[in-house]
Amino acid sequence: MKKNGKPVWGLLGPYTVWAFVFIVVPLGFVAYYAFTDNSFSFTFDNIIRFFTATSQSGDTEVRTYLLIFWRSLKLAFISTVICLLAGYPMAYIMSRANSRKQKILMTLIMIPMWMNFLIRTYAWMTILQDTGILNGLFAKIGLGKVHIIGTESAVVIGMVYDYLPYMILPIYSVMAKMDLKLIEAARDLGCNNYGVFRRVIFPLSMPGVLSGINMVLIPSVSTFYISQKLGNGKFFLIGDAIEGQYVANNLHFAAAMAFILMVILIIMMALIKKFTNGMAYGGDSE
């Protein structure tokens, strides 16, 4: 960058350096490790292993990593849907509340994020355990015991709890900026509450929904630890698998899994973007 050049480019400098050293270079390493063996010669073995490795599950033989990956996708998808269904109305209500209430609600949503992720997960363990707080409460009010810990539901609960704010905040920020005159205009042109929502509020909130989905789906697909603690280690997710391989010093295979996960996520996000754009701007035309 030359002296007295455009200041904008100068300001980008630190980030560019940061991004190069901590994002581009490590990604290059991930790719490099993914396609090499322990003696650093080129190989597809790690990739092939991901798709073909098998193991015994009860009586049947399953493809170990494909099954884990499928489970990660499934739980992440369920968590994202739940976050969307719970977060969207929350974001809407928040955006319509007066500014004092907005601040209170915002703080309530942010407070859990101030606590460490591990502590939050441990807290859910004590709540969901068979002899935990939830079952204690159920017993008090005369309900039967429920067994949640160690099930997929427990993992989903943990993920929803952790990622819900990331769904609410982007939707809220889009809705809070929405011009209220547009809602009046829709009413003026004959829309009842449902029509206003369907034809104006929802389509205009799509950019927020999209980034909400991005921000919940991606970390939940690659999450680990939640599944180990709340799933009692029975539900290995792809994040756990990568961590396991890494801890076992199997760097090349860990890198291969990370690489595959990344490629699949990029494809998924592209598809979601295409699909939601169609909904936002093509819904009424033709």
Next chain:
Amino acid sequence: MEKIIELKNISKSYDGVRVLNNINLDIYDNEFLTLLGPSGCGKTTTLRLIGGFEQPDEGDVIFMGERINDVPAHKRNVNTVFQKYALFPHLNVFENVAFALRERKVPKDEIEEKVHEMLSLVMLSNFAKRDVTSLSGGQQQRVAIARALIAQPKVLLLDEPLGALDLKLRKDMQQELKKIQKATGITFIFVTHDQEEALTMSDTVVVMSEGRIQQIGTPIDVYNEPVNAFVADFIGESNILDGVMLQDYKVKFADQVFKCVDAGFGINEPVDVVIRPEDVDIVKPEDGMLKGTVTSVTFMGVHYEIIVDVNGFKWMIQTTDFVDENEKIGLTIDPDAIQIMKKSEYSGLYGDYSTYSDEVEELTEIESGELDISEVEGAEEE
């Protein structure tokens, strides 16, 4: 003519601030009616009551004989052109205009036909596929009008629709709106703070101030026969003087007795006297009813605007004759140029032209606490 909307004894407050105070107004079919007043006068609130976006605290809104206080906006046969257009940014021009018909589940080919008819009415036929955010202000304005008219409302409400346009475009749109109103036969209720706009376009002007209607009349009526000092000051330029009605057809002001054409006041009743700047003739000092000294001369193109000091009161006079600063001149006023008004709460608020600029005047008024429109305005904008 048939009454289409009646507002009866309407009052409305926001947070304890009264923005409408006992409004009574009849609006007739096929009329171009303008609600005119400074910001905070309650004109927008009145419009929103008719549109169904606000409910009156007291009084009734009657639409074609039926009370519609509780009818929500989407069920009223009234459409609105919003101040900043409020076009839907996610829809193109065609879909914005088609919006109301889609809601009514009108068949596709009929929608197609109607939208194109509307777009050609506002001269945007080739813009159907365009993104609304790519349009200029004037074009967005036209889309907003087409969108509101397509549902064939009985009444179209326009909330300062020309405020964001530049002067030349605004003049064009004024003509065009008037044309559209005549062509469609729809009643237009137009809100503006621009008195010139109101006079040019309207069949009826409703002058409002502080939540009350001050005067209802044709543009010529409100200009020539303002009912009080507020209306006289707000519409056009005016010299407003304290006077005393000596008897019918005889009024005293500026220490002189003048003949006038007004009658029906009490003997020696104090009154406000309005004389428009263009109605004062300049003559030689010895021939004048009043004598004064020219303190400033401004060239306005068609005429000069001069300020004349007559015994300390500064008159504004518009004339095509050239006079020099510091020249002594005489003034004469015809009897029919003298408009007599009853004293009102606004008497004495509007002085002479010693502070000439409206802006300076407003600033000094706000500083001295005479004007407290900020709160009311905030409530209205909400």
